[in-house]
Amino acid sequence: MRRPEPSGGRGAALRAILGPVLRPVLRWGRxxxxxxxxxxxxxxxxxxxxxxxxxxxDDGIIVSPALSAxxxxxxxAHGVPHIYADNRRDAAFALGVLHARDRLFQMEFMRxxxxxxxxxxxxxxxxxxDRFMRTLGVYRLAEAQFDRLTPEHQALTESYAxxxxxxxxxxxxxxxxxxxxxxxxxxxxxxxxxxxxxLVWGKLMGLLLTDNWxxxxxxxxxxxxxGGDAATVLWxxxxxxxxxxxxxxxxxxxxxxxxxxYRGDRAHAATAPTVPSAAGxxxxxxxxSTAQLWASxxxxxxxxxxAGTTGGASNAWVIGxxxxxxxxxxxxxxxxxxxxxxxxxxxxxxxxxxxxxAGATVAGVPTPILAQTRDIAWGFTTSNTDAADLYxxxxxxxxxxxxxFYVTPSGSAAISGRDEIIRVRGAESERLTVRQTALGPIIxxxxxxxxxxxxxxxxxxxxxxxxxADDDSPAALFALAEARSVAEAMTALERFASPAQxxxxxxxxxxxxxxxxxxxxxRRNGRDGLLPADAAAVGDxxxxxxxxxxxxxxxxxxxxxxxxxNNRVLPPDAAIHLTGFSPEDGxxxxxxxVLIGGSHDHELATSTAWQxxxxxxxxxxxLPLLLAAEPADxxxxxxxxxxxQWNGHMDRERxxxxxxxxxxxxxxxxxxxxxxxxxxxxYGPLHPLAVEHIMSEATGWCDDVTTAEVSExxxxxxxxxxxxxxxxxxxxxxxxPLAWRWGEAHQARHPNGLFSRIPGLSGMTELAIPMxxxxxxxxxxxxxxxxxxxxxxxxxGAGYRAVYDLGNPARSxxxxxxxxxxxxxxxxxxxxxxxxxxxxxxxxxxxxxxxxADNQGRLLLMPQDPP
Numbered sequence: 001m002r003r004p005e006p007s008g009g010r011g012a013a014l015r016a017i018l019g020p021v022l023r024p025v026l027r028w029g030r031x032x033x034x035x036x037x038x039x040x041x042x043x044x045x046x047x048x049x050x051x052x053x054x055x056x057x058d059d060g061i062i063v064s065p066a067l068s069a070x071x072x073x074x075x076x077a078h079g080v081p082h083i084y085a086d087n088r089r090d091a092a093f094a095l096g097v098l099h100a101r102d103r104l105f106q107m108e109f110m111r112x113x114x115x116x117x118x119x120x121x122x123x124x125x126x127x128x129x130d131r132f133m134r135t136l137g138v139y140r141l142a143e144a145q146f147d148r149l150t151p152e153h154q155a156l157t158e159s160y161a162x163x164x165x166x167x168x169x170x171x172x173x174x175x176x177x178x179x180x181x182x183x184x185x186x187x188x189x190x191x192x193x194x195x196x197x198x199l200v201w202g203k204l205m206g207l208l209l210t211d212n213w214x215x216x217x218x219x220x221x222x223x224x225x226x227g228g229d230a231a232t233v234l235w236x237x238x239x240x241x242x243x244x245x246x247x248x249x250x251x252x253x254x255x256x257x258x259x260x261x262y263r264g265d266r267a268h269a270a271t272a273p274t275v276p277s278a279a280g281x282x283x284x285x286x287x288x289s290t291a292q293l294w295a296s297x298x299x300x301x302x303x304x305x306x307a308g309t310t311g312g313a314s315n316a317w318v319i320g321x322x323x324x325x326x327x328x329x330x331x332x333x334x335x336x337x338x339x340x341x342x343x344x345x346x347x348x349x350x351x352x353x354x355x356x357x358a359g360a361t362v363a364g365v366p367t368p369i370l371a372q373t374r375d376i377a378w379g380f381t382t383s384n385t386d387a388a389d390l391y392x393x394x395x396x397x398x399x400x401x402x403x404x405f406y407v408t409p410s411g412s413a414a415i416s417g418r419d420e421i422i423r424v425r426g427a428e429s430e431r432l433t434v435r436q437t438a439l440g441p442i443i444x445x446x447x448x449x450x451x452x453x454x455x456x457x458x459x460x461x462x463x464x465x466x467x468x469a470d471d472d473s474p475a476a477l478f479a480l481a482e483a484r485s486v487a488e489a490m491t492a493l494e495r496f497a498s499p500a501q502x503x504x505x506x507x508x509x510x511x512x513x514x515x516x517x518x519x520x521x522x523r524r525n526g527r528d529g530l531l532p533a534d535a536a537a538v539g540d541x542x543x544x545x546x547x548x549x550x551x552x553x554x555x556x557x558x559x560x561x562x563x564x565x566n567n568r569v570l571p572p573d574a575a576i577h578l579t580g581f582s583p584e585d586g587x588x589x590x591x592x593x594v595l596i597g598g599s600h601d602h603e604l605a606t607s608t609a610w611q612x613x614x615x616x617x618x619x620x621x622x623l624p625l626l627l628a629a630e631p632a633d634x635x636x637x638x639x640x641x642x643x644x645q646w647n648g649h650m651d652r653e654r655x656x657x658x659x660x661x662x663x664x665x666x667x668x669x670x671x672x673x674x675x676x677x678x679x680x681x682x683y684g685p686l687h688p689l690a691v692e693h694i695m696s697e698a699t700g701w702c703d704d705v706t707t708a709e710v711s712e713x714x715x716x717x718x719x720x721x722x723x724x725x726x727x728x729x730x731x732x733x734x735x736x737p738l739a740w741r742w743g744e745a746h747q748a749r750h751p752n753g754l755f756s757r758i759p760g761l762s763g764m765t766e767l768a769i770p771m772x773x774x775x776x777x778x779x780x781x782x783x784x785x786x787x788x789x790x791x792x793x794x795x796x797g798a799g800y801r802a803v804y805d806l807g808n809p810a811r812s813x814x815x816x817x818x819x820x821x822x823x824x825x826x827x828x829x830x831x832x833x834x835x836x837x838x839x840x841x842x843x844x845x846x847x848x849x850x851x852x853a854d855n856q857g858r859l860l861l862m863p864q865d866p867p
Contacts, residue, residue: 057859059857063862066166067093070862071086073858073859075856076846083350083351084848087352089156092159093159093166094861100167102820110200111200113200115139119424132443135445138200139196145196146199150478160198160366198366206466209499216532217390218682222679242589243570244564245552314380314565316564318330319560322560326604331378331505332611333802337799339751339794344362348368356374357371357481358372359371374809377505377804379802380503387499389463389532391461392535397457403416408536438540442461445459468519476497489503489513493515506804511556513556513562516569564589567588592610614773617648618648626643628718629663632719635730657774658741658792662792663721664688665686667718671702745790747790747794764824769834800815801841814844815836
């Protein structure tokens with residue numbers, strides 16, 4: 001029989017024995033834990049303070065042997081720099097310093113993307129991008145562009161590079177000052193800036209804005225699968241869209257060029273195999289363990305293209321002095337690109353004895369891109385010129401040795417090859433063999449979608465004006481900034497090759513003008529370029545460029561104004577096919593034509609109001625279709641009742657725009673996803689004119705081809721789209737349609753290229769604000785309906801707006817979407833966001849003495865040996 005334990009049991013006994021030993025240990029353990037916690041807190045605080053040290057100083061002195069005289073840089077309250085220099089070279093040096101201080105990682109990412117060198121710092125995830133850029137040879141082309149600049153323009157570019165390297169040198173000299181946080185996370189320091197790095201951006205914009213070849217590839221796949229009539233249904237013409245020019249020179253054009261049918265000369269269209277459906281195709285295997293930080297960063301950068309890479313659009317108009325209250329021309333421009341933080345555009349004001357300018361620059365580029373000088377102002381819109389073609393090449397079986405030969409109408413043509421070595425962080429370097437032809441690089445070696453265009457023994461090459469070896473577009477931009485009149489500006493733009501743009505011009509003498517810039521290829525036998533071509537049949541059929549004297553242009557028209565919102569620059573019956581015109585773009589132009597035609601005492605405020613106009617003619621046109629839907633429940637009936645009173649105003653405080661967009665998002669795929677199958681995602685969900693055409697004429701598309709019987713009607717499809725829209729919005733914003741708000745779903749989101757894709761950092765670095773407008777409004781704020789997580793968030797719009805007064809530049813108005821700094825820790829990372837949304841503008845032609853008195857920051861740049 002066990003002896004009873006004393007009160008408290010064995011635990012008490014153990015405590016009594018071990019207590020004297022454990023108490024000191026526990027006491028020291030707590031002290032150690034507190035000490036370690038404090039140490040961690042100190043380290044974190046120190047790290048935070050160190051990262052803060054990387055924010056650009058507004059004050060200070062920089063001494064450099066690259067300067068010939070002192071330069072004064074004064075910041076205003078918004079962080080915009082105002083540069084006062086004795087010559088243009090020193091001004092370029094100062095701009096390089098400022099760009100690097102505020103946007104160095106944006107610049108670094110841009111040049112690495114263009115050079116195909118992302119994988120050196122990211123890893124294997126960016127190899128597809130690097131392979132593509134090396135195949136195109138973008139950086140080689142930029143180097144050749146620099147070699148063709150005049151000595152003066154080369155000197156300006158080198159001075160700019162010296163300014164950038166002043167900052168990079170300070171950054172790499174030690175750890176006393178933090179680099180931008182992206183460099184800390186990726187653990188590397190930037191290399192010195194080269195002059196050719198500054199020309200890469202233009203090539204990237206050429207690639208971005210010369211994207212018609214991707215539509216041609218998709219159109220060919222649709223025709224191969226469904227026939228030519230399907231392409232007519234899915235890409236309808238918008239006959240109501242206005243044309244920019246009244247006199248299109250058709251008579252002159254007809255004497256020089258005879259076009260083929262709109263849908264292409266079938267004899268010259270490539271004969272592609274029927275595209276197989278996705279059924280039965282193996283899915284991409286899941287990646288291995290990707291939870292590590294480096295894998296997250298690699299995936300992030302792989303999807304983070306530079307700002308503005310989701311396509312292009314724009315608005316621009318110029319009003320002659322006879323129709324303005326100031327009595328001098330007013331020019332307005334707001335280019336539309338993808339939203340990002342930092343924004344693509346960087347505001348600056350420069351004054352030298354040769355003249356001054358103010359406007360939008362791009363970090364990495366020494367010239368103003370969109371600006372006003374003391375003499376002229378200019379703006380651009382995308383012309384959608386068809387300046388790229390895909391050629392399907394049949395390899396010559398008689399000469400099979402790599403890299404081989406391909407068949408042309410006049411015999412075999414050689415394919416050349418070159419090797420590219422791509423260094424990869426954390427992995428072996430990769431050797432890439434690039435195959436080049438007279439019709440451009442072979443890209444089907446890289447891309448499955450392009451490869452599917454080719455049959456057995458065939459490859460696909462890309463020919464585009466941005467790949468031309470003699471592209472002198474940088475020289476044209478330098479000359480444009482030096483022009484003193486509309487006439488001189490038009491002459492300067494004759495050298496502009498890519499991307500093709502519509503230039504809007506005005507000068508202080510009262511002249512206004514418009515010209516479609518860029519190389520416009522003329523194709524033999526009237527081939528319109530809307531489909532890939534069979535090189536064995538047509539060979540090299542780009543026989544010339546459209547001559548300058550025949551390109552669309554106007555000077556001082558009698559009506560007193562010119563406008564463009566990516567609408568066609570020539571009437572539909574013009575004698576030449578110039579553009580891959582997007583029919584949806586016509587609605588902004590139609591709205592603008594009404595507003596501008598009724599304006600006679602135009603003020604600057606008139607143009608700023610138009611830039612924020614959110615009336616959608618597109619929505620007005622499609623409303624009758626939506627209102628014909630049969631609601632399934634009371635919520636559906638309430639939603640339709642709201643829309644019956646709606647005028648198409650895309651107001652962020654109203655529910656109607658949200659109902660309309662949700663319906664539009666669901667109705668399209670219900671009509672064509674069954675026919676398009678695996679390529680439906682590439683076609684996309686939002687094609688309003690295709691919806692209208694199907695539901696009013698091509699009603700056979702309303703049937704579901706995956707069912708045995710022809711039973712589904714357009715009315716049933718419409719009712720189902722409404723039901724899905726109401727159910728979606730009820731789940732997201734509650735049961736009461738009156739309480740739904742467009743702005744809650746339609747926030748203008750500006751993601752950071754790197755940090756927004758790293759878990760935990762997205763909310764800290766992404767800038768977002770509720771937004772009015774939509775895809776078809778002058779206040780363009782286009783949602784990305786392909787994004788399943790945020791389909792209605794605004795992803796694309798005007799990151800820069802300007803209204804230029806040619807009579808008094810001090811009155812000109814400027815707006816930028818986010819902030820001047822690219823550092824998320826800076827107070828100037830997003831300080832301009834709310835003003836941009838609400839229509840607040842800045843004045844950049846500021847008085848030097850007043851800026852000094854405001855004392856918002858003064859940076860002095862001095863030569864090492866001052867004169």
